Amino acid sequence: MKHEILFLNQEDVIEAGVLNMGKILELVEKVFYLDGIGQVKNPPKTEMAVPDKDSRQSTFISMPVYIGGDINRAGVKWAAESKANMESGLLPMGIDIVILSDPVTVLPIAILDGLVITAMRTAAAAGVAAKHLARKDSETVGCIGAGIIGRTMIQALKGVLPNIKQFKMFDLKPEKVDNLIKEFEGTGIEIIAAGSVEEAVRDADIVATMTTSKKPFVKGEWIKPGTMVIQMSSYEVEKDVVSKADKLVVDSWAQMKENSDSVLAQMFYSKELDEDDVLHLKDIVSGKKAGRETDDEITMFSSRGMGCLDIMVADYLYKQAIDKGIGQKLNLWEEVKWV
Ligand SMILES: NC(=O)c1ccc[n+]([C@@H]2O[C@H](COP(=O)([O-])OP(=O)(O)OC[C@H]3O[C@@H](n4cnc5c(N)ncnc54)[C@H](O)[C@@H]3O)[C@@H](O)[C@H]2O)c1
Structure with a gap:
């Protein structure tokens, strides 16, 4: 059986409502609350400097998360920061994507542009x-x-x-x-x-x-x-x-x-x-x-930034996108091999 992943590019994420700061504040406060009552798994992020810490050109950061409660969503933010972009001004210094997964079947269900999510959730x-x-x-x-x-x-x-x-x-x-x-x-x-x-x-x-x-x-x-x-x-x-x-x-x-x-x-x-x-x-x-x-x-x-904020916001945007029919479907496989 084929499996489709919803891909939300930056325009889709905006159409799904990421620029609504009132909503993002509400989601961020809720995820801090859920974390406070022990419903969030958010291990410290893993950072990798390229080529190395002393002569860093870029940093890649992996941020896995599970949010329980009524959210029940696993996901990861794959974040990155570039010194070259900062100097050239031609691209954003930080560029990120977010992947959401089903916590039971572990199927990836959505991939979202994370740049605007990051900017909104960080300030929120x-x-x-x-x-x-x-x-x-x-x-x-x-x-x-x-x-x-x-x-x-x-x-x-x-x-x-x-x-x-x-x-x-x-x-x-x-x-x-x-x-x-x-x-x-x-x-x-x-x-x-x-x-x-x-x-x-x-x-x-x-x-x-x-x-x-x-x-x-x-x-x-x-x-x-x-x-x-x-x-x-x-x-x-x-x-x-x-x-x-x-x-x-x-x-x-x-x-x-x-x-x-x-x-x-x-x-x-x-x-x-x-x-x-x-x-x-x-x-x-x-x-x-x-x-x-x-x-x-x-x-x-x-703050240093927690992935649970990104996953919380991305999960909301994913649900909005489903309701509004936003985004493109990517096919992970037509017929899964080697079950
Ligand atoms: N805590 C978090 O969750 C989180 C998340 C994302 C980004 N950040 C951090 O926030 C910071 C800003 O990110 P951004 O995406 O807005 O970057 P950006 O490159 O868009 O903006 C940074 C601004 O700081 C200015 N600047 C640099 N040094 C300065 C100084 N000494 N005095 C005054 N201005 C100075 C630059 O000219 C630039 O306009 C970065 O350090 C980033 O790593 C934190």
């Missing part, structure tokens, strides 16, 4: 964290990095904190900020260009970094009481930002610890950070641990 994780860790009356956001995640971060934060009035953005390439200002014109979201990291960060209620920098550039002295700091890459804040945080929250400590170059892992291995002080977002979302408790505390969320 920060949005869910901000819902629990930022001050509800937050009005200003200092954003560093106006790339793909820079764009979705604006949508995610505005989606959970409607009182936000202004995003102050800095990027090493000012034209990227100008492009986002134009893109968001007329949406009611005000973005202004900052002349430096310090100008964007000082006095902001939320600070969000989403750059490809491998060196830290946010200083602790710029962070005022009551701020939430969001770090999307793992290398962007100085150690004193981490030390200043009253609450430090991650998506997966097991993964963060494995990335020995990340600021949190460095602090852990040099005994400047006790892992008992690191909280997981899943425990806050599922009510096991408290989120923000006072207006003055400084909170920080740092």
Whole structure:
């Protein structure tokens, strides 16, 4: 008997609803909740640097997942990042696909473009964290990095904190900020260009970094009481930002610890950070641990990215695509051999 796999290219994924940030926030919060109650298997991702870590040109990352509860879906995200693409600007720095499988028969059922899913779910994780860790009356956001995640971060934060009035953005390439200002014109979201990291960060209620920098550039002295700091890459804040945080929250400590170059892992291995002080977002979302408790505390969320977010979103898009008749069918086999 033949078996068909549904292939959803980028246009299909968009037609199936991936750009609906409200929905993505809801799905991401649900999967953190399911993880918090023990319904998710998400082993640390496996990373492979090419040709090697010291002269890295690209990184390939494999992220297998099973989500239980009413989702009952297995899958894997095959992610990749390219230094050449970052330098040329001709292709996205990160390019990913997602494969969904039936958890019983193990048949692959769908292959999806993962680029937009990644951008949406990454910022949505920060949005869910901000819902629990930022001050509800937050009005200003200092954003560093106006790339793909820079764009979705604006949508995610505005989606959970409607009182936000202004995003102050800095990027090493000012034209990227100008492009986002134009893109968001007329949406009611005000973005202004900052002349430096310090100008964007000082006095902001939320600070969000989403750059490809491998060196830290946010200083602790710029962070005022009551701020939430969001770090999307793992290398962007100085150690004193981490030390200043009253609450430090991650998506997966097991993964963060494995990335020995990340600021949190460095602090852990040099005994400047006790892992008992690191909280997981899943425990806050599922009510096991408290989120923000006072207006003055400084909170920080740092993520490395969990495959369960991609599989959760992809499963939703797959079901939408089936309902709406979107996508192309690929035939895995006409007649299976060697049963
Ligand atoms: N945590 C997660 O789940 C997750 C998921 C995807 C991507 N990421 C990370 O998020 C980061 C951003 O990804 P992206 O897809 O938006 O990349 P991108 O290349 O689209 O954008 C990065 C931007 O950062 C800017 N930049 C680099 N160094 C800078 C610096 N020192 N100061 C100011 N701006 C600087 C670049 O000019 C660029 O505009 C990457 O590090 C990526 O690895 C994290």
